[in-house]
Amino acid sequence: MSHAGVSAAPVDLSEKQARILNHLREAAVEQTYFKSRLVAEDLDMTAKEVGANMRALLSADHGLDIEKWGYSSGTTWKVTPAE
Numbered sequence: 001m002s003h004a005g006v007s008a009a010p011v012d013l014s015e016k017q018a019r020i021l022n023h024l025r026e027a028a029v030e031q032t033y034f035k036s037r038l039v040a041e042d043l044d045m046t047a048k049e050v051g052a053n054m055r056a057l058l059s060a061d062h063g064l065d066i067e068k069w070g071y072s073s074g075t076t077w078k079v080t081p082a083e
Helices: 015-027 036-043 047-058
Strands: 033-035 064-071 075-081
Touching: 015 036, 015 047, 015 064, 033 036, 036 047, 036 075, 047 064, 047 075
Parallel strands: none
Antiparallel strands: 033 075, 064 075
């Protein structure tokens, strides 16, 4: 699964994880912080599904640095291109 200009996600990711990763890659150009509930709304998932799948993306090698940044009215993730 890939979008124009975005390489396919690694094969060891689930379909939901790949969708989240592709969404973050596209959106991280304009935004650095993401709330689970807002990502969930964009991808027709629940915030709980996003949070559970983000844990797998924290340590995966996919070209983004992802950190759990805060928990204030929902989990916030800091996403930046890996160097």
